[in-house]
Each structure stands twice: as C-alpha cells, then as structure tokens.
Amino acid sequence: MTYIDLRSDTVTRPTEAMRTAMYQAEVGDDVYGEDCLVNELQQRIADMLGKEAGLFVPSGTMSNQLAIRSQTQPGDEVICEYNSHIFNYEGGGPALLSGVQLHPLLADYGILTSEQISEAMRPTDHHYAQTRLICLENTHNRAGGVVYPLPVIEEVAGFATSQTISMHLDGARLMNAVISSGLDPSAYADHFDSVSLCLSKGLGAPVGSVLVGDAELIDRAHRFRKMFGGGMRQIGILAAAGIYALDHHIERLAEDHHHAKILAETCQELGYLENDIAWTQTNIVLLAFPEGNTAEMELKFKAAGLLVSVVNDQRIRLVTHLDFSKEQLQSSLEILKKVLG
Secondary structure, eight states: OOOEEOSOTTOOOOOHHHHHHHHTOOOOOGGGTOOHHHHHHHHHHHHHTTOSEEEEESOHHHHHHHHHHHHOOTTOEEEEETTOHHHHSSTTHIIIIIOOEEEEEOOGGGOOOHHHHHHHOOOSSTTSOOEEEEEEESSBTTTTSBOOOHHHHHHHHHHHHHTTOEEEEEETTHHHHHHHHOOOHHHHHTTOSEEEEESSSTTOOSSOEEEEEOHHHHHHHHHHHHHTTOOOSSOHHHHHHHHHHHHHSSTTHHHHHHHHHHHHHHHHHHTOBSSOGGGOOSSEEEEEOTTSOHHHHHHHHHHHTEEOEEEETTEEEEEOOTTOOHHHHHHHHHHHHHHHO
C-alpha cells in the first residue's frame, strides 16, 4: 500500500531541482572552513536573522544544545516551556552535555509570559541554581504549530535583559511563523541572543540546522560542535540543499498552512480537533482522543492509508509538508471522515 504520510514535515524528500543543486555543488573541507557553500549558507541565515555569524550543524537538537552549552555553566538553570522540544525530545541533553537543570513551566498554547518566568526565578542564594538562559519555541510543536506573539516575546526579552539572562529561540519552524505572521525573520530574532533554524522540516532539505548569534557566541559554539562530534568535512552538498530551500521553499509554506487549515476544519466538524480552529496557524493539526485510544486509532488510520504521529495516549498530530499534494489532501479528508465519522 502507498501511504499518505502526515507524521511530520521531516519526511519530505529532496526535489529533483534540489538534487541537481546538490549534485553540482562545489565542496571543500568545512572543518578547515574551506567549504564555500557552507560559508555562504551560514552567512545568509545570519544576515536573514540580523545576526553576525552562523554555524551549520547536523540537527536541530545539536543546534539547541550548542546554544545552551555556549550560554551557561554547569549548575545553572534554564527556563523553558513544559511541552517544548528541548525538554521533551532532546534525550536529556542539557543535563549530560551542559550540566544544567531545566525548569519547565506549563503555559497555555506553549506561550510563556514574562509574569510566569518572573515568578519562577530562583532567589539569589547559594542554595539555588541560578537562571542563566530562557528558551522559547516558535512555532511551538506540541501546541499545534502556534506562532509565538511578538509582543509577548518583547516582554519576555525585556524581563531577561533586566535580569541579565540570555535568550535562545528554538526556531526549528521559524519560517512557518514568518509566513503566518507576515513579519520579517529578524523581527523575531532581534530579541534573542541565539536562534536555531531547521532546514529539514518545512523547508524540505534532507538534513541540517543553522545556529546564529554574535561572532563570539558562534565561536564558542563552534568549539563545542567539535567536542560534540559535529564537525563535518565535504558538506557543500548538504549546504547546497539548504541554499536551494532558502531560495525556493519559504514562500510556499503558505500552501502547507492552507492544507492544514482544511484538515483542521474537517477534524473540527467531526469533533476531534483539540484546539479552537483559530489556533491552527501553520502546518500542524492536533486531534484529541479523551478515551486514551490513540494507539488503536493510529492503526486504523494506517489501515486506511494514512500515517499519523501519536503524541501521547490522547493526542494525534498531523503535519502538512512539501510532499503533501492537493490530491492527497482530498484523500486524507475522505480517510478522516471514514475513520472518525
């Protein structure tokens, strides 16, 4: 059986044009800083986000972990949201790689406010770990692709500045937020010391993320990338895919958002949409199963030809992407009605 795959926007395959760009790529040894396409990709994303420098890494997880390691010391505390990727899906990396403890705060739709963060701050006392870094996520994966409101980011950043605390943005799907909001990428990035941007999700590249910040921070991150085993050699073929994605796959994210909204409307009609339809802002749709039977429903969807992602025993996620066609959208709507109707 040929399946329609809505498990994630990471399941895409390079387009023929992207493959051609990869095949034709000139390469050099990136550990020596001699791969011109890697250098171009790093600087382009840094410029796009209004930062001095960038660093290409294999994964979003490594990018986030480098940001944490570069801005903390062992024994520090990092505040993040309870459903964030850093807390849930990065294998306990902050504890092992940076020796820090995470302080997760549960927020509505994944949106932490300055008031919440202020209340969570530890006293200045040797008994307590001290907060050194605040991590936000935009868009927020487990909240259903919610776009972090810029005014809230500005308030959090103002508080962080007043407390001399650094800010990191897990912007794995930042371009989805940009297309949804109509804001320039730098409008978000300006409020953070470091930003991670993933190339292998909605942008359709096969691998890679870029961490950006000021030159000093990125120099530290480069050192830790070596320690973490992230130094790569002739990777211009991967950078070429990223450059192609920047040139061709950002504006088209609006199509993914449109498809997700149509899926969400049908799920709402069937009574399974978790959030109000207004919160389906990008390419992620969350379905709610209060009976706790998502494992069973996953099998039913698969039998009908649709692959979905189980978040937990009460939530299923659908993610639209570059390889999800209009024809597949119509078939998916029919499957949803068949399985959930």
